[in-house]
Amino acid sequence: MSRVDHHAQKANKRTNPLESLLMPQVPRNNYLHFQKEKQRLHLKKFLIDRIFLVANIPANTTRKDIAEYYEHTFQSIMRQHIGETVTGLLLIYPTVILHILESSSGTLFKILLDYVNHEKNDKEFLIQGMKIIVMSHNIPSRLFLQWQVSVINVPVTYLDDVTQSQTLEEVITEFLIQTHKLGLNLFKAVKVGTKGPGDNLQQVSPELLLPEQIIKYLCKAERFLDPATFIKMYSGPIHISLDSEVVWPAPTHF
Template sequence: MSISVKTRNVSKRPFPLESLLPQVPRNNYLHFQEEKQRLQLKKFLLDRMFLVAKTRANIEKRDITEYYEQVFQSISRRHLEEAVTGLLLIYPTSILHILESSSGTLHHILLDYLNHKKGETEFFIEGIKIIVVSHNIPTRIFLQWHVSVIKVPVMYLDDVTQSQSLEEVITEFLTQTHKLALCLFKTVKVGSKGPGDNLHQVAADLLLPQQIIQYLYESEEFMDPEMFLNMYYKPMHVTLDSEVVWPAPSQF
């Protein structure tokens, strides 16, 4: 007697290995940055802007400080917790201004300047040039907004603007301003008024001569606020010529 045995057909396809492994959620780089900002409790990205400006001669410190304080207060009513920190150095006919805040706050400061320039014939700031804008900086280097009048003459061996290129002058400009900012960060306590007009006693060797400020202001390589804001508001999407021809190009 023969006994027939039926065998089951077993599939030879390999068992998927992925089902045996634990599923790990995968995020993209955008999610990583958003989570990083959330953990750091940042409500906005922090920017730093370096400005140089030409002013009327013999301008009073009170006029400049009152103007900027009013601008900061007006912006803070709409943009809470976006405080402005930085340094304003007032020279006889020019100023050096470093501002730290959100990009929206910095743009409102530039817009306020343009509105005053168009509406007032004797505005104390005759022109502004934007030297550098640093986006998404990790932390502030100024604890508050400081103002100092540079009246004490400082002796310099030579005028570097006559012997150095623009790149070298910018390098020295950024190097000296960062050293000055770090010096103030280490010496000025939180809540104090800062060095005031005695900055030459705190860091005399770190003060930039006025000719460097004037040289950067007169350089055509830097944008004024109007050009900067026009570029900022310009749409990122640009229609190419190939997108408007007819018939539309076929893709292979």
């Protein structure tokens, strides 16, 4: 073998590793991606609705009280609606809460009904004056892979109170934009099987958190339905006889 051929073989050996890197690689999903996709497929088993709720809470209400109430409610409902997982986000401010829930329409109806029963029978119930801001039916995908709770202790900034300068429609638009941005941020950041940011949410995404005065403003707005009124409409008959349709005397059939 000539010295030229020998050097050519060495050059080819040195370029092989580079060529292997430049060759198209077959994409491979890791185990975390597999678990996330498995969770998503499981959560798509039923038609999913999403509901946005706001409510007042007494000053002495703790995170533990509210979280335990909802966890107990979810467990009780899941025994009847097997497999219909509840996901979402509960933000607990000093005097109000913002609650986003995702599940089947039947499960969400049961959660609202449980609240209405407590509201009727307990004048000092820990959640008061709840309002339904919006309910979206048959959403294409969930924003949340689990149900999370976060305590928000951001001080009230009265100088930036947009409720004094904006219309209700503008406040609602900002409310929905910010909550969806927050949901998307958590969807990307929270991994399957983890507990999420918890009470550190205000350090993780402070710019996406709504000010407390906006939640309080929406709680007072008369435009939104309370759960009792919503359930009454939900359970009412679809076909209603108008006065113009009633004939008197009633026709006699022979």
